[in-house]
Amino acid sequence: MTKLPRILLAPGLEASRIVTGLWQVADQEREGRVLDHAAAAAAMAEYADAGFDSFDMADHYGGAEQIFSRFRLADGQAQVFTKWVPTPGPMTREVVREGVGRSIARLGCIPDLMQFHWWSFHHPAWLDALREMAAMRAEGALHHIGVTNFDTDHLRVAVKQGIPVATNQLSFSLLDRRAAGDMSAFCLAHGVKLLAYGTLGGGFLSERWLGREAPAEIADWSKMKYRRFIAAMGGWDAFQRVLRAAGEIARRHGVSLSNVATRWVLDQPAVGAVILGARLTEAEHRADNLRLFSFALDAEDHERLGHAFAATTPIPGDCGDEYRRPPFLTASGDLSHHLDSLPKAYTATEFRPGRLRVDSGSTWESLCGYSRAVRVGARILVSGTTATHTDGSVVCPGDAAGQAVYVLDKVAAALEALGGTLDDVVQTRIWLRDANDWEGVGRVHGRAFATARPANTLVEVARLVGPYLVEIEAEAVVDAV
Known part of the structure; x- marks a missing residue:
């Protein structure tokens, strides 16, 4: 042979x-x-x-x-x-x-x-x-x-x-x-x-x-x-x-x-x-x-x-x-x-006429009185999001860029549950524990929003709640069909 x-x-x-x-x-x-x-x-x-x-x-x-x-x-x-x-x-x-x-x-x-x-x-x-x-x-x-x-x-x-x-x-x-x-x-x-x-x-x-x-x-x-x-x-x-x-x-x-x-x-x-x-x-x-x-x-x-x-x-x-x-x-x-038939990570619920919200299952959402994301009319607002997995563990501890990847996946999932996509995002805000991580996180952000190019603010903060290196929130406007 x-x-x-x-x-x-x-x-x-x-x-x-x-x-x-x-x-x-x-x-x-x-x-x-x-x-x-x-x-x-x-x-x-x-x-x-x-x-x-x-x-x-x-x-x-x-x-x-x-x-x-x-x-x-x-x-x-x-x-x-x-x-x-x-x-x-x-x-x-x-x-x-x-x-x-x-x-x-x-x-x-x-x-x-x-x-x-x-x-x-x-x-x-x-x-x-x-x-x-x-x-x-x-x-x-x-x-x-x-x-x-x-x-x-x-x-x-x-x-x-x-x-x-x-x-x-x-x-x-x-x-x-x-x-x-x-x-x-x-x-x-x-x-x-x-x-x-x-x-x-x-x-x-x-x-x-x-x-x-x-x-x-x-x-x-x-x-x-x-x-x-x-x-x-x-x-x-x-x-x-x-x-x-x-x-x-x-x-x-x-x-x-x-x-x-x-x-x-x-x-x-x-x-x-x-x-x-x-x-x-x-x-x-x-x-x-x-x-x-x-x-x-x-x-x-x-x-x-x-x-x-x-x-x-x-x-x-x-x-x-x-x-x-x-x-x-x-x-x-x-x-x-398959793109349309794939199950969504989150489910949207109407909590009052004309308003929808998404919960990710975190105990803190009901305890602290907030939602992962809310849709009012054409606007979708996504809460500050961290790299917390469904079991409560931290994804990519010590790696800000890796955490940003996971965070933006969660943001995308929340948007999709409410009828939006990353391409609908018009504003993002990024909080970093260490400003030296700006480039790695920024490049991840750039790949995710290459089409949308939203307005953005990135700042260093003294600390984040929990062992996280980055937190991101987003706002989207969904075009009328």
Whole structure:
């Protein structure tokens, strides 16, 4: 069996630098179609025999976990990464263990890496889920924990809370270079490895599209998703500049354009492995993928790509943003409707005609006679908010920026319960215990309010009530529909 280069993702977790992704099983099984699981398991065995013995899947990738179980029973040796993707809601011990346990039962083993995805950080139970997963790991019921599509701010909160996050799986390619910035810097500083998917842009980063006109229609979900990235990076002409540069480098080294695109991602310092998708029983590119390790990109290559990048527009937002806003295309299709159907963290009640309020459940709200937020007409006023979790614990003690992330999630949740969003905010006030924390907190504020740009006041105070480093209040005006 061929052995691919391997890397230590975390102590005790060594993986192939090319991981075979099974997200396309969901596409192959859509509209009632079902893969032949025996044939798909045999195809997995061929991958493992060729040295591609690390597989990535999820609980919503069609029958991927069941196919792996069948392969495992027949052939044995392989490494499995999977994902638990729950609907936001209370994450009790029972809920977490049942959800994670379903994947374990389908796989027939404890996965080498159990990854966690959360649809809306405005619902705070994601921390409860990760805490319980960490408890399972401490017991030996899980081996390693990863996250998927976490932005830098929320990865920071998880790590600062002591969650042993080994990896963050996210989009990273010549089309989408967001992860090369703050995300990579944070991961390198805190020992988190990136698992990069989308490195071939759903197939767009190949000779097939070099010099071609933009497609009028796209049939498969993966290409629909990456066509959006092409539009965001400056359009088809900008994409063709990048493709031409990669094609010239490919000819120089005698490899494929796809090899160049993947090698560029693999060389990024925070990247542990790239995830290359497979359509089991339909097509395979193993021989071409093995050529990734036959060449290296040099300074001339990087300069050529740099010139092409200069003509593109940076993708807005941070990593994973595309999964938390329309059009919400994922491996399972267009899930835009989920944005409206996701349960809210708080519930609004009408306490007098024309006035609504939100309570977060804190004992202090009734004791001291205040609400988390109140709506009167078009105005929503959110009380001074601290990084107090639902169990009363302080989130990110000692880290003002991390606390600000959690605080603004609570503010957003309160606004949403009352029919508003962060984009409706017109005024914020920030109190800091230490003025030296202004920049970290300010940058968090800037990312949250990049569109709204509200009026703002930031002051240092002698102390805050409780062990907090920052407190924030907000006022919003909701436009009439």
